Amino acid sequence: MALEFTTVSWSIKQMLRMIERETITFDYPIQRAEGQWKGNQSSLLMDSLSRNYPIPALYFVGDKEEILVEKKGKQVPEKIVIRSCLDGKQRLTNIRSFIIGEFSLDTNLKDVKVDGIDYELAGKTFDELDEVIQDLILSRTLLTYTIDGELVTDEEIEDLLYRLNNGTPMTLQQKSKALMGIEWASTINKLGNHPFIHELAAFSKTQLRTEGHITALVQTMMMLDKGFEYKNVTQSVISEYMQSFRTDSESKMELLEKVRGAMDYLTNVLTRKESTLLRKIHFPMVLMTAIDAQEQNIEHDQFAEWMMYFKEAIKPQQEQTIIEEYDVPTNYREFMGSGSTDKSKAIGRLNEMKRHMKEYVKIYFGVKQS
Known part of the structure; x- marks a missing residue:
């Protein structure tokens, strides 16, 4: 008509x-x-x-x-x-x-x-x-x-x-939001207005204007989604994932609530803006690591201490100032740099961050892995 x-x-x-x-x-x-x-x-x-x-x-x-x-x-x-x-x-x-x-x-x-x-x-x-x-x-x-x-x-x-x-010049992400449907676009917008995004995460004004924070949130959901096989974490693949929301609303809502819960948890962990670990490249990994921490009943102050340790551990060696010796080493930097949107690099960052967090809280706080 x-x-x-x-x-x-x-x-x-x-x-x-x-x-x-x-x-x-x-x-x-x-x-x-x-x-x-x-x-x-x-x-x-x-x-x-x-x-x-x-x-x-x-x-x-x-x-x-x-x-x-x-x-x-x-x-x-x-x-x-x-x-x-x-x-x-x-x-x-x-x-x-x-x-x-x-x-x-x-x-x-x-x-x-x-x-x-x-x-x-x-x-x-x-x-x-x-x-x-x-x-x-x-x-x-x-x-x-x-x-x-x-x-x-x-x-x-x-x-x-x-x-x-x-x-x-509408960005690919903004066009994709139009195709994911009005109801889902509204829901994602509300998630993007979470205080954690604007008060504690490290998105620049330009990234917020072009909805880079929405991309990071959807990337987190995509990497958690066992029903979606993604090739990489580029904007085009994330936009393709956004178009699947209409046909899979129930499971997508479950993923969204996990992400919201992770942001609620991290809001209680942090007391000020985190300019390193909550940059766009690390943001999804921190959220997914926080989901694991919640499942392991890791206390807010324990997770905060690990974040400080890990942030120092991933600096180039000549820039490390706070921690002199690392009982829990990490090769996280190997998954940064060129090709960081490759699937292998993204999964590498995620797995290494989660491994390091679990190892740290086991050694320093005696948290047993379930």
Whole structure:
């Protein structure tokens, strides 16, 4: 069945009001996070608005909600449409950010001519622009397409988003999240918002923006999943794994809960951000080692002591400062470096980290292996 859209053009001023009233939202599960644009992309958009250049259309999914409004002194029910942004989030959020003063324009922008008069843009915030340019930006209309959420399936929405982004620099991981399904994308997003990720792990701002933390979480699940034969731990294979979630929901949920439990455990182990062992390359291995530790009933402080020891043990010998002699040696570094996404290297890191942890707690804490 062909999809049917409602087409409306709204001014930027109207759309900002809708955002404030939350009748336009940006929390659709398979949407990318804010902050995807780099460099002067935001400034170029404002420059385009000022010069009356065409701006690509925006796409929404509309859902009706009933609210109470006051009419003639009485509270009466009224249905309104809440529009969840499918495509155009970066444009709208950057426009809003500029108008509320969160950034200034690039200093290399040229003046814009309006009715024969030149107006300066370079280096200015919205409030610093001439009123003529402010009015011009606020009055610009943007074309929107809204599809009725009651008349479209999740699969059709996923397919639409995939097609809309197929020609833009959306990462492979972000495209794959669209194909894993709305319900699973929402679940994975929630897992990615775990405090452990943002307060204790060592993901950079760029990795968080491009959802590298989601990749690391899914890699952990993939390596735990005995029902999936993976060739390596590259992004393409992880993305292939993500597409299997719809057909194997029950076992995937069990794996997800194991990963969540490992992050809960590690949140009690660590007191500050771990910048070495919780880098992306080591992150899945630490989580899977923590799962083993939970099964062995290893105390939080025991695991914390092992982490400190292991972190020092995997440094190059000339950089080791805390521990002079290692009763539990490790060859973990052999599985790092070139080819680290090979399956043999990934499994090598995992097995060696788990072996070292178990050996350490056996020697120092007398923990017997079950």
